[in-house]
Amino acid sequence: MYNNLNQKLSDIRSGNYLIKVTEIGDKQLNKYYSKEYFVSVKYKVTDLNNPKRKFGVLVPGMGAKPIELNTEMELLPRNYFSWENFDEVLFNRLSRTQKDINEEGYYLKDRDTGKVVVND
Numbered sequence: 001m002y003n004n005l006n007q008k009l010s011d012i013r014s015g016n017y018l019i020k021v022t023e024i025g026d027k028q029l030n031k032y033y034s035k036e037y038f039v040s041v042k043y044k045v046t047d048l049n050n051p052k053r054k055f056g057v058l059v060p061g062m063g064a065k066p067i068e069l070n071t072e073m074e075l076l077p078r079n080y081f082s083w084e085n086f087d088e089v090l091f092n093r094l095s096r097t098q099k100d101i102n103e104e105g106y107y108l109k110d111r112d113t114g115k116v117v118v119n120d
Helices: 003-012 086-104
Strands: 017-024 036-038 041-047 079-081
Touching: 003 017, 003 086, 017 086, 041 086, 079 086
Parallel strands: none
Antiparallel strands: 017 041, 036 079
């Protein structure tokens, strides 16, 4: 079911970090606004160069710690609108997240030496 979406994400070729969708939940309607619904989308980020790595780069907007690789994360925000094409909006959000990880991500540097610190 997610093969088409995962294939489109790998075809972007934005860098060595790849997002792979693992689960898409059911649509849950909003109680207060009839044209909005919520969907839980879980994904994994993997490093294509080293698939066994546990930690990746620091990404602005994804927390102060390096992202965890090969663990399930939830795509936020979870809201979608009925007038939007769900597949198209989901692909845009996932591809934007993948591009942010690959383009804006950076490795942690030691304050004293200025060298990259690798945590595996």
